[in-house]
Amino acid sequence: MPDNRGVTARFHAPDAARIGDTIRLPPDEALHLRRVLRLEAGAHVRIFNGRGSEFDGVVVDIAKSSVHVRLDGVRDAVAEPRVSVTLAQAVLKGDKMDDVIRDAVMMGVAAIQPLVSARSEMTLAALVRGRRRERWERIAVASAKQCGRATVPAILEPQTFEDIVAALTQMRLPSPGIMFVEPSAAVGALTPAELADAPRQATTLVVGPEGGWAPDEIARGAATCRLATLGPRTLRADAVPIVAIAALFAVWGE
Amino acid sequence: MPDNRGVTARFHAPDAARIGDTIRLPPDEALHLRRVLRLEAGAHVRIFNGRGSEFDGVVVDIAKSSVHVRLDGVRDAVAEPRVSVTLAQAVLKGDKMDDVIRDAVMMGVAAIQPLVSARSEMTLAALVRGRRRERWERIAVASAKQCGRATVPAILEPQTFEDIVAALTQMRLPSPGIMFVEPSAAVGALTPAELADAPRQATTLVVGPEGGWAPDEIARGAATCRLATLGPRTLRADAVPIVAIAALFAVWGE
Numbered sequence: 003m004p005d006n007r008g009v010t011a012r013f014h015a016p017d018a019a020r021i022g023d024t025i026r027l028p029p030d031e032a033l034h035l036r037r038v039l040r041l042e043a044g045a046h047v048r049i050f051n052g053r054g055s056e057f058d059g060v061v062v063d064i065a066k067s068s069v070h071v072r073l074d075g076v077r078d079a080v081a082e083p084r085v086s087v088t089l090a091q092a093v094l095k096g097d098k099m100d101d102v103i104r105d106a107v108m109m110g111v112a113a114i115q116p117l118v119s120a121r122s123e124m125t126l127a128a129l130v131r132g133r134r135r136e137r138w139e140r141i142a143v144a145s146a147k148q149c150g151r152a153t154v155p156a157i158l159e160p161q162t163f164e165d166i167v168a169a170l171t172q173m174r175l176p177s178p179g180i181m182f183v184e185p186s187a188a189v190g191a192l193t194p195a196e197l198a199d200a201p202r203q204a205t206t207l208v209v210g211p212e213g214g215w216a217p218d219e220i221a222r223g224a225a226t227c228r229l230a231t232l233g234p235r236t237l238r239a240d241a242v243p244i245v246a247i248a249a250l251f252a253v254w255g256e
Numbered sequence: 257m258p259d260n261r262g263v264t265a266r267f268h269a270p271d272a273a274r275i276g277d278t279i280r281l282p283p284d285e286a287l288h289l290r291r292v293l294r295l296e297a298g299a300h301v302r303i304f305n306g307r308g309s310e311f312d313g314v315v316v317d318i319a320k321s322s323v324h325v326r327l328d329g330v331r332d333a334v335a336e337p338r339v340s341v342t343l344a345q346a347v348l349k350g351d352k353m354d355d356v357i358r359d360a361v362m363m364g365v366a367a368i369q370p371l372v373s374a375r376s377e378m379t380l381a382a383l384v385r386g387r388r389r390e391r392w393e394r395i396a397v398a399s400a401k402q403c404g405r406a407t408v409p410a411i412l413e414p415q416t417f418e419d420i421v422a423a424l425t426q427m428r429l430p431s432p433g434i435m436f437v438e439p440s441a442a443v444g445a446l447t448p449a450e451l452a453d454a455p456r457q458a459t460t461l462v463v464g465p466e467g468g469w470a471p472d473e474i475a476r477g478a479a480t481c482r483l484a485t486l487g488p489r490t491l492r493a494d495a496v497p498i499v500a501i502a503a504l505f506a507v508w509g510e
Contacts, residue, residue: 081424081488105341105495108489108490109489109499110487110489148490149490149491150488150489151492176423177258186376186505194506194507195509204475232502233364233505233510234404235334235363235364235403235404235405236362236402236403237403238402239361241359241498244499245363245498245502246500246502248486248498249502249505250505250506251503252447252502252506252507253488253506253507255447256487
């Protein structure tokens with residue numbers, strides 16, 4: 003059902019697979035349809051499955067605890083970037099990491115790998131206790147809804163920086179990666195323009211926490227990553243990923 | 257005086273001009289030095305004048321209502337971008353415009369020209385009543401302090417979109433500008449990679465409000481601007497300027 007700007011509401015339903023199927027919306031999405039948008043049976047909606055497929059649908063049934071939608075047609079999904087980018091991001095303080103997840107999904111990353119480094123103010127145990135990964139997954143879905151993507155990037159299980167270096171070395175993360183450092187932290191770090199030779203398929207961007215990388219982390223990262231810098235001004239830690247992705251996608255012609 | 261990360265505190269003092277002068281800090285900066293950082297006479301500080309000059313200084317006198325600093329040496333200021341960018345930004349709702357000012361200063365713009373367009377939810381009169389320009393000037397100073405710039409971009413007097421088009425036509429704003437539109441809003445809008453032919457000296461980036469441009473605004477803008485788009489995903493309005501500047505500076509080799 004178009005809103006007053008002519009936009010049809012979009013919902014995330016991982017079960018959506020084939021035209022003709024009737025699928026049940028996840029509880030959060032059902033609540034949003036019923037209570038926030040106040041749609042009724044017969045409403046036309048769009049459904050995306052988070053894996054790149056998007057459908058036209060019709061609401062066939064609304065009950066208190068469930069909403070069913072029939073998939074009537076396939077739509078062309080918004081194109082994904084040709085280069086699959088995994089953002090390996092040191093966990094930031096407070097809500098800043100939420101903003102990074104939201105922005106990275108909007109910018110088109112394929113996956114987000116949270117990490118804990120020497121100067122992170124969070125431990126892996128605290129992330130598990132706080133159920134942060136589940137929260138970030140909800141934020142990724144919300145951002146995909148807003149920006150029009152039919153793909154919801156995976157939020158990978160948080161790891162230590164050492165784990166990330168090992169994963170890059172063993173090619174379990176797309177390698178070589180690109181590790182972002184303060185201009186003063188490394189001689190010869192490359193600018194985005196100097197990284198214009200696009201990776202053919204995939205890469206990992208490695209971004210540090212508020213306090214930056216410890217010197218030995220830069221040394222270890224440099225063994226599997228190209229070191230990159232975003233210019234002479236000091237960027238806020240939570241702005242580094244959006245600036246890095248925007249800059250690299252621009253020089254790669256995405 | 258270095259903090260525990262070895263960073264010497266920086267203060268904005270528009271009067272700072274020559275080595276040997278003793279200058280008085282503006283009231284906000286004096287309060288910050290005295291009450292937040294609790295510095296004392298004899299402390300070593302950095303002073304930038306907002307017009308590109310940066311000094312080493314020593315606090316010579318602290319009184320309740322004033323702080324004096326003697327300028328002892330000139331420092332190399334952080335380099336400004338070669339292309340002077342004026343951001344002509346439609347005023348956004350709530351605090352979003354504050355974030356745009358902060359980010360644009362951090363990204364290195366030379367000036368910010370707030371504007372009111374057909375779909376803005378603010379009038380010029382309301383901006384004046386709310387003393388918004390003064391607020392944005394304070395945010396620009398704070399952002400310059402944080403990001404290390406010695407230049408504080410000018411916040412120009414808010415104008416209507418019609419005024420902006422006239423100023424671009426008459427070259428009172430750097431022209432031709434680059435006007436950002438939704439991918440669906442204009443056929444043939446250019447990507448950042450297609451705008452790689454860098455302007456030699458200066459340009460104006462024109463960015464719309466949450467609701468986008470009215471069709472006739474795009475038509476009028478296209479007469480003095482190149483139309484540009486940032487890809488197929490829908491970006492949040494407040495993210496468009498940081499993404500646009502990051503992308504263009506990358507392809508321009510800034």
